[in-house]
Amino acid sequence: MSITEQQLLLILPNAGRIAGVFAPALSAAMGEYQIITRLRSAAFIAQIGHESSQLTRLVENLNYSANGLANTWPNRYAEPNGKGGYVKTVMNNTVRNKPNALAMGLAGKAELIACDVYAGRMGNTAPGDGWKYRGRGLIQVTGKHNYRLCGDALGLDLVSHPELLGQPWHAVMSAAWFWSVNRLNALADVSDIQNIGSIINTGSKGRTPNGAAARRVLYQQALNVLT
Known part of the structure; x- marks a missing residue:
């Protein structure tokens, strides 16, 4: 069709x-x-x-606020409550996870967020891989390993040129x-x-x-x- x-x-x-x-x-x-x-x-x-x-x-938008980080990746960025959950706060009449110190430090720093969230995962090994291989495409391909698989299928060197997935x-x-x-x-x-x-x-x-x-x-x- x-x-x-x-x-x-x-x-x-x-x-x-x-x-x-x-x-x-x-x-x-x-x-x-x-x-x-x-x-x-x-x-x-x-x-x-x-x-x-x-x-x-x-291209993936990783410009998260501290609250966005705490509620997207709570295991990394939310304040633990010591009972297996997270400390809660109320924002705009909505109960949300409270950001931890790491979230407060990374807020608004997209490249640093990518390198922290995606480090050591999905084939990312070198410093900066998290940012280099952040999500791209209409269904965001993420991580060096997945870029390699996708590139092999499409006949593209996406490991060397990940920016190609930002083209329509x-x-x-x-x-x-x-x-x-x-x-x-x-x-x-x-x-x-x-x-x-x-x-x-x-x-x-x-x-x-x-x-x-x-x-x-x-x-x-x-x-x-x-x-």
Whole structure:
């Protein structure tokens, strides 16, 4: 199933003019990776739309506040309460984890955050790898090991040139590759949007992904357009 610029804008209106850049790349990638039925196409476009802020963000934003750090990675950045949980604070009438000293020190320092969060993980070994191999693409490929796997599949030297995944064509192809290797077509065939989002956002099934409701709204919009 091919996707037109007009269809993309109906599903992802915030994409604006860039929809015309992504439409041919999406059509090619979806054809290559068998994302060709209405259910598969709707699920794919909804997920990449959510992950990329409707095609407007191709590189991971790690400019976290201290509170953002404490509530995204609590095991690293939240103040422990000594009972296996975390000290709580109230912000805007919402109960949140209280940031620890490390979170306070890293707040707003995106490169340092990346190097702390991703150090020694996902094939990252050298100083600076966390920042160099931060999330890129429409479904953010993260970590040197995953960049290598993706590059091997796409015929790109992403280890030497990770910035390539910040380009629209490669950003799309990397997302379709991720979709394929994680067998997400099978979940799309049964409209299991929750677990598709869980795998993309958390790495495994059975969890509630970030923005679960928003992902479902985009999925319904895509179904309505792709008739």
